[in-house]
Amino acid sequence: MQILPYLVAAYVFLVGCYGLATSRNLIHTVGCLSVCQAATYVLLLAVGYRDGATAPVFSDVEPGSRPVVDPVVQALTLTDVVVGATVTALLLALVLQVAKRHGTVDPDELRELRG
């Protein structure tokens, strides 16, 4: 339990990388990239967790009565989630154009740029 969350984050990142390298479809590639990014969420939030603590929201908790988990990593992850969605959208837009111009979304068939 002590390091399990970190190991899961590392595993998810590696699996995403494997998918990126072996993908046969560019849309699938973009999906794998978002898997890689999920690893960063897990890592950040695992780092900020605190045993027995509650969410850092004081609308129904008396301030100071209970420990709270680290709010900074949550703000960072929130930023990260939005960044991830926008990058996905932009890359998908590029994949659509690749599909139109090359007539394929298989990276093995893209032979224009080499050497």
Next chain:
Amino acid sequence: MHHLLPLLAALPLLGAALLVVTGRHLPRAAAETTGLVFSGGTAALALVLTLNSSPPMVEWVGGWLPVDGESVGIVVVGDGPALGMAALVSLLTVAALAYSWRYFAEPPPGHPGAFTALMLVFQGAMCGFALAGDLFNAFVFFELMSVVAYALTGYRIDEARAVQGALTFGVVNSLGAYAMLMGIGLLYARTGELAMTKIGRGLDTAAAGHGGPDGLVLASFVLVLTGLLVKAAAVPFHFWLPDAHAVAPTPVCMLLSGVMVELGVYGVWRVYGTVFAGPGGIPAADLTRALVTLGTVTAAVGAVMCWYQRHIKRLLAYSTVAHTGLFLVALGVLTPEGDDGIALYVVGHAGVKAALFACAGILLDRYGSVDEHELHGRARELPGVAVMFAVGAVGLAGLPPFGTALGKGVAEEAVGGPLTVVYVAASAITAGAVLRITARVFLGLGPRPRDARSDLETSGTGERPETSGPLRRIPDTMRTVPAVLLAAAFAVGVVPAFGGLVARSVNEAGSGGAHASVRWTAHGILLGLASTALAAALAALAVTRPRWVAAPGWAVPLRRLQSGHVGDYVAWLLMGVTVLGALALPGVLGG
């Protein structure tokens, strides 16, 4: 004064947002003028701040000044190198916007200001990254810079290569950025801080407890550096660069090659100096081993690949790879002279490289091709551009008194010994390739080269001009911009106070308080002349005896590696992480 620091990022963003708000109703000229005003205003602000950057400024955004040395806000650093990079970025953006004045044939319907707005966001992002003193904030601006760059690279959606290059760029750089974020997460876990100076101190305190750096420090170092080196296009993270830079619109290429790649190198300098330089970080010997090794390989691969290109923009892109290698080597030796040398080299290189891309853009718009073979002798009618191309080539070689020569000379002295050979060879080969282009395309010298091994190379034929049709007359803006850029690169070396100013501000910000003086030395001048002579000789040989310098058998596998396949590039990225880890490992084991 220091309250104005965040405005360097905010002003261009405001300009971009205003352009989108009003863009629909503005005529194109008004939109482009607005862009120039905002980008020029930011440049002026950056210059004023740079001149006032001694002693270095610090600003806590939101007014969260530290209480007892602790703050919850984000720190923005306004020292010489940060503001200098911001000024360089801004000036080059102004140049790129001026070059693209009335340039693109077809703004998207309903969005006449879209291209200008994206360029402004790009400028703001790069300024924000240069000034970042907080690691996560640096990541945010890094990502912003990347996202805009993907969109700008793929801007010409009618071009099959452009969209492919942009996609590769996007996937590889995003993966690098996520690796960097993992590294930031590890550092936060160890120290519980995000400001770079605080993280550095936190690492030192933690290391004092159990003696030296451990696996976590190594992993975070490697992961953060991976993100930055992907941006800086160090081998083996470099594959995306030629694919993206060769296909991006010309004004974008000027920014990508001129400053964005260099910002990766700058990021390595900033992060190592503030976070990992202490006793709890990575020992100096390991950083030197890692950066000098990667830098040398990068310079070699970049130079060799540059020589064998026929696609002119791709050739220039590889020369950027080679020069990044040189920057990394000088950075790796960790001396004040080395830092001063690359600072000057980066400034000079930005001017020269942007001017060369601008000239290549003129060829593209005039002939619809950037292929060395196809254009053989056709550009004889453009003597002005020919002169600029040749001047750019010798500037790249480091002919005194160009700014590149001053920076290269200082850096060569700093690295010393056998590494000097790398500098001379890499700059001579890349400059020789550019001179070869000049001789063949603009002068029509030598026999017309024959096409060979078309499965191995990307030709520059069949490109579509970026203007509404092939240009019959080259507009004045497109001629003036490269001339001004070359003049600026020249001035960097000639104006005597400039080198001293750069050296002082760089040393004040880092280098542990040591001050180095920067001046022309006989050694540097001789090596500069030697590189230029070697470049000229190579070009002459290529034109008169093409067989002697044709691709040897061992270059073929190297060229095959650049396969254009995004999966290959990702695999190489992982390999690079491993290599970087292995190179930095001994210090951690020893500690």
Next chain:
Amino acid sequence: MNRLRLWLLAVGGAGLTALLVAACPGLPRFGGRSHPYGERAVRASLDRHTANTVASVNFDQRAYDTLGEMSILFAAVLGCVVLLRQARDEHRARPEPAAVARPVRRYALIVLPVALVTGLYVVAHGQLSPGGGFQGGVVAATALHLLYLGADYGALERVRPLAVYETSDALAVCAYLVLGLAGVLAGTAFLANTLLPYGTFNTLSSGGAVPLLNAAIGMEVASAVVVLLATFLDQAVEIEEKQGS
């Protein structure tokens, strides 16, 4: 699959695995107590009467990060609009109105207002309870697209004049920047939250500028997501290539 890539992947993957696993023992125990920055952030948030600490970090303490983040969204939307513009060799085809089953239509039209209101509610309570501009914005924008399910594409296009959303996206960015610049003009600092009273803890108007920045983000995210979905829907439904291209 070529063999070189597999080798690279195996060696590189092993190296990265080793690196990440080597980092694990050095990490603090999961659930540990040491969060210096986090504790400072909680104190600062309570000082400024913001009940949701995450909102305080996002819109006050680290509002500059959020500026970068909203710029990323802004740039990505602009980028998608530019990249997915109608190319020279494409034309628009009106999709035929599709018949929608009545239960689906009824369901969509009932859920739509509920989802919209939920989105707005989540935006408005950002500084008090979990949620805020991002989450509420996405919910509201996605809700609008239930119309595609419930009615048809034409109806969606009528309630969704894209130009308006693009403008409001950019206006929200302007508003955020202007709020930040106000700090500089007042002589404090960029994005300083010192100009407005902090209000009563745990009420809608508490936290000084936090609700304003939060609202700007909500507007930006909602418009941005609408534009994003619209450009992709356009591609999927309307734009076609000319034959023989």
Next chain:
Amino acid sequence: MSDAVIVVALLLVAACATAAVAQRDPARQALVLSVLGLFLAVLFTVLQAPDVGLSQLAVGSALTPLLIMLSVRRTRRRGRTKEGPE
């Protein structure tokens, strides 16, 4: 108790990430990603991060898969029109 929930959520995330990579058909991958987004949202909630959980639910399990589905539809439609008249 809460530890056990966290472990289960973590393992579900890991399993689902593997499935998302292993599923080579992009349309099905979008569905798997949507489930991954859901598990991540659950994980974030048990890690006491409801803010992030909520946005992950909105973005990760709705918006991103939707964009992927639309892209798949576009590329498939293209393939059809291309094959059709020729």
